[in-house]
Amino acid sequence: MPRRTGWIVGLIAGVLLGGLGSSTSGHTPIASRFTYNEHLFPVFERQCGSCHIDGGVAPMSLLTYQEAFPWTQSIREEVLGLRMPPWKAEDGFGEFLNGHVLPAHELDMILEWSSGGYPQGPRDQSPTPPSPSETWALGAPSLDLTLSEPFLIDAGTSEVIRYFSVSTELDIDRWVTGIDVLPGSRAVVRHVSVYIDDTGQASAADAADPSPGFDTGFDAGSPIAVWWPGQDLIKLDSAGYALPAGADLVARVVYKKTWITEGQAFTDQTRIGVHLADEAVDTITHTVVNSPDQVTTRELRFSYTINDSVTLLGLLPEVAVAASELQVEGILPDGSREPLLLIREPDPDWPTRYWFDSPHALPSGSAIEVTATLRGGADQQAVPSLFSSTAPVRLLVDYTTGAAAAN
Ligand code: HEC
Known part of the structure; x- marks a missing residue:
């Protein structure tokens, strides 16, 4: 999987470069092929700039070198810990229109830059930070x-x-x-x-x-x-x-x-x-799939059988226990499995509905199975639900009955 390769490459680069840095007089020598002006700015603008912009919801802008470089260690920890950016659906396990993880090559770039002395790059290529968008992303609404x-x-x-x-x-x-x-x-x-x-x-x-x-x-x-x-x-x-x-x-x-x-x-x-x-x-219909109320094992698995032929359009999970992973699969009547969604480090602060790239047809008698991998001693946290559920793990499923096609 591309993501995993990226991790290993990134971690090795990090160890090597970090080692180089600490052997000198506390100053990290420039050992990054990537510079802020040439490579990192476009990544920060696209992946972080909707929040990390002047006046945005995040505590600092990452859209000028002067604002970004004091945060290099913290940026490294946040992206490695899969906390930032907050969209998370793993590529290759279900296909989505929105909410992807940071691509492996961009993660590698951030890691190499942050541990390799975070060079600014050519001064004459300093980017101009954009202004926040004031226009409708989807065009003029009805x-x-x-x-x-x-x-x-x-x-x-x-x-x-x-x-x-x-x-x-x-x-x-x-x-x-x-x-x-x-x-x-x-x-x-x-x-x-x-x-x-x-x-x-x-x-x-x-x-x-x-x-x-x-x-x-x-x-x-x-x-x-x-x-x-x-x-x-x-x-x-x-x-x-x-x-x-x-x-x-x-x-x-x-x-x-x-x-x-x-x-x-x-x-x-x-x-x-x-x-x-x-x-x-x-017409889109919703169903809420709730986990059992009592969490007794490290792995919480539950499923919901659909008594109709449906076309799945999207999934909105909520995790109110400390979990390291959430996986959703479709199980067809013949027992075969279809990957639907995989999220590592689910974060209740950023609820997301993941829309399928192309709709998933599930014949009557199929099931949707949810598996959450919990952290030890996971107590339920008070995470207010967007759909009035109180279960520790819950999934809102959006679908149509009939041969609908979303795009
Ligand atoms: C959807 C909004 C959003 C996006 C996109 C986003 N962040 Fe954040 N980020 C936040 C918020 C808000 C915080 C403050 C912590 C909190 O309240 O959750 C934060 C915190 C951080 C912190 C920690 C700051 C501290 O106080 O220690 C770092 C580092 C960070 N983000 C880096 C990034 C990077 C790098 C990206 C892109 C790869 C990114 N973020 C994308 C909203 C966002």
Whole structure:
């Protein structure tokens, strides 16, 4: 597997170069073929720059040499520990439109540069740091909905989850094929999930709370979108979430500060861009697959049998125990197995829905099997669920029945 080769090469390079460095008078000699200006900047811009940019959610920009080089050791630890960047689906085990691991050659570049004296490169090639994008990633949406009033995150609040109800004012049934988000205050909007509510309970809760939005939670069902900075957003071609006439959308926004923004006040008024299908498309259904409540073994394995022919579109796992790995496989009625998703070091801070590159057809009688490898003594952590589940490990499965094709 390319990733594994990368690791070994990277680790050997790291040991050699690290050894060279420590044998001199504390100064690491330049032993990296890669320089910031020529090689690392484009990697940091593409893989880290959605958050590590001035005014972004991360505590420091990596988009100038002066800002990046004090962090070289920490960058090395974060990428080796698979904590950064936060998207993780292992290549070669299921194919996805979004959420890939850092490619092996980019990981190698970062490791060689950080242990090889982190050279800047030719001064006349110093890149100009980009400005944060202020445009919709998916193009102009069908509906551009702004949260009704600015919400204040006061200086004393480090982290808060807030729900906002927004009316779609649609008088006919439609299908949502994609959701885009433009955060109002990008330094503190960590992630946003979006729900459909046709019961009126969210707008009633919003109206009852004197401040913008509400925090009592609500029986949200399952999110139709999960957004955080830099995720590749998906717009489906021939499938969508049913949006009944008169329904509201509900945005669940997680605001979180870092040690840089701690103690500052922010106001946020995020915008939600909704893409609607022009004609009827296949309706996406969700199922939640829950693990048993009691975790007694190092390996937690559970499955769910599907009594219908379905086309899988995406998977959104949540892991509320310390786990080193999460694997999802499809088991066909003849017993053969299909790899669906493999995540190492799952991180509850960055919930991700992984969209299949091409839809997976599973005939009636197939099962979806989840295996989580837990760390010893793994106690359940209080990880709020985006789909109201309390199981230690849970998986939201999005599918259509019938021969749908997403793209
Ligand atoms: C989706 C946003 C996002 C992306 C993409 C991202 N980071 Fe981060 N990073 C963060 C946040 C937020 C933190 C602060 C820790 C926290 O609150 O989770 C962080 C922390 C870090 C830290 C540790 C800083 C400290 O305080 O010790 C390093 C190093 C780092 N990131 C490197 C990277 C690198 C290198 C990449 C790209 C390969 C990357 N990150 C991609 C959001 C991101």
